[in-house]
Amino acid sequence: MHGSDTMSQALLQTYIDSETQAILDKCTTCGKCVEACPMLPYGNLQGADPERVVSGILDILRGGQGHDEARRWAQVCTASGSCIPACPEGINPRKMLNFAKHTLKSRDRLQQPAGDTYFKRMAQSIRLLAGTQMMPEQFRRLTGLSTDQKPRADVIFYLGCNVLRTPHIVFNVMDILEAMEVDYEVLGGVNNCCGIVHFRTQGDLEGGDRIENHTLRRFAEFHPQTVLTWCPSCQLHLGETTAGVAELPYAMEHVTQFLADRLDILKARFVKAVPKRVALHEHNGIAGVNDNVRKLLTAIPGLELVDIDQLPELGYTCGGGSLGLVQLAQQDVHEHLLESAKAAGVDMIALVYHGCHRVLCDAQGRYPFEVKNFTSVLAEALGLEPHEDLFQRYKLHQDVSKIIADAEPFIRANGMDPKGVAAALTDPALWV
Numbered sequence: 001m002h003g004s005d006t007m008s009q010a011l012l013q014t015y016i017d018s019e020t021q022a023i024l025d026k027c028t029t030c031g032k033c034v035e036a037c038p039m040l041p042y043g044n045l046q047g048a049d050p051e052r053v054v055s056g057i058l059d060i061l062r063g064g065q066g067h068d069e070a071r072r073w074a075q076v077c078t079a080s081g082s083c084i085p086a087c088p089e090g091i092n093p094r095k096m097l098n099f100a101k102h103t104l105k106s107r108d109r110l111q112q113p114a115g116d117t118y119f120k121r122m123a124q125s126i127r128l129l130a131g132t133q134m135m136p137e138q139f140r141r142l143t144g145l146s147t148d149q150k151p152r153a154d155v156i157f158y159l160g161c162n163v164l165r166t167p168h169i170v171f172n173v174m175d176i177l178e179a180m181e182v183d184y185e186v187l188g189g190v191n192n193c194c195g196i197v198h199f200r201t202q203g204d205l206e207g208g209d210r211i212e213n214h215t216l217r218r219f220a221e222f223h224p225q226t227v228l229t230w231c232p233s234c235q236l237h238l239g240e241t242t243a244g245v246a247e248l249p250y251a252m253e254h255v256t257q258f259l260a261d262r263l264d265i266l267k268a269r270f271v272k273a274v275p276k277r278v279a280l281h282e283h284n285g286i287a288g289v290n291d292n293v294r295k296l297l298t299a300i301p302g303l304e305l306v307d308i309d310q311l312p313e314l315g316y317t318c319g320g321g322s323l324g325l326v327q328l329a330q331q332d333v334h335e336h337l338l339e340s341a342k343a344a345g346v347d348m349i350a351l352v353y354h355g356c357h358r359v360l361c362d363a364q365g366r367y368p369f370e371v372k373n374f375t376s377v378l379a380e381a382l383g384l385e386p387h388e389d390l391f392q393r394y395k396l397h398q399d400v401s402k403i404i405a406d407a408e409p410f411i412r413a414n415g416m417d418p419k420g421v422a423a424a425l426t427d428p429a430l431w432v
């Protein structure tokens with residue numbers, strides 16, 4: 001480990017220790033955060049005593065074992081954020097639960113063999129899906145390895161890792177930023193991860209800190225004024241869980257905020273009507289995103305935004321860091337959404353996050369409406385050619401030989417072995 005890494009790890013540990021101590025000092029175990037949590041039924045916790053549940057979490061944070069109910073609460077926490085306004089002491093209970101999850105995982109980690117980590121499997125999946133949907137020079141551009149990369153940029157469009165599985169979303173946003181004449185550069189991929197997988201999923205403070213620091217240093221090299229996050233997990237990790245470890249020399253905001261704040265620039269460039277009745281798939285949890293995307297879609301000529309009954313409070317995304325952790329809750333959210341959209345007779349469900357896109361895009365084959373990312377709709381209104389959603393096309397094929405035939409130019413250009421790719425594509429985990 002380098003000296004600077006050792007120092008930053010000490011900073012992160014000190015920060016977590018002091019934040020944890022502040023929670024322990026302030027929490028009165030009133031239990032209001034538990035009462036506000038929509039995930040209790042998924043952990044069989046409806047009848048649990050809220051004060052006892054919180055006391056167990058505090059015990060875990062103090063170094064104890066907690067108890068079964070507290071551990072179950074931490075397990076089913078989808079980081080929805082519904083508990084945040086409930087705390088009368090100004091504690092962020094979602095952050096408290098994230099620290100408890102990290103603590104529990106760091107203990108599990110001591111029992112597990114090193115090497116086969118969630119992060120490693122995730123990286124392999126991303127490389128495989130990116131390799132079947134983009135050319136090598138595109139991959140290098142998105143991951144900060146292109147020799148054409150700008151040395152400086154006003155704005156960094158930060159991808160995180162997993163959106164590379166659905167690259168059409170990234171290319172759409174890049175086209176939109178270019179149409180707006182934003183001076184930007186793009187950065188993403190597993191080498192530029194935010195660190196949440198190591199920290200929260202693997203309980204690996206050292207690994208999480210090393211990766212996060214590397215990525216923050218990469219941002220700073222561009223001397224940006226603003227870093228735009230895409231991934232809600234990156235936003236949560238950098239903007240909440242570890243925010244405050246270091247003072248950043250740039251602002252950080254979600255890309256939808258940046259676009260919604262510049263609606264006039266976009267409106268002046270809308271050249272095409274999109275005469276469709278559209279329902280937006282919403283998640284609470286990342287402040288402002290629903291309103292931002294509603295604002296953008298409502299401004300598109302001809303588009304009618306249709307309100308439907310859905311369950312936005314159960315998680316901040318359908319992806320693996322949130323609803324993907326609790327399959328029953330994810331199913332409830334999807335059934336509710338799809339049946340409501342069908343009953344409302346919409347032409348399209350518009351999705352925001354890539355984690356939702358992966359699990360919901362093939363509903364287009366089963367329901368009488370299209371399923372698209374909102375960036376495709378925005379690009380269309382701007383007269384840009386929306387990038388084809390190859391992930392959706394492949395998923396709808398449900399036939400590996402058809403996928404290999406479609407992906408052949410990418411597989412060849414990326415020097416991948418078609419037989420190995422075909423075998424790997426049969427893994428159902430790749431498609432959710």
Ligand code: SF4
Pocket residue numbers: 036037038039076077078079080081082083084093094097
């Ligand atoms: S963040 Fe959401 S799921 Fe987690 S404890 Fe709070 S309310 Fe419950």
Ligand code: SF4
Pocket residue numbers: 026027028029030031032033034054086087088089090091093096
């Ligand atoms: S609402 Fe706040 S003070 Fe009450 S138990 Fe939860 S974290 Fe503690």
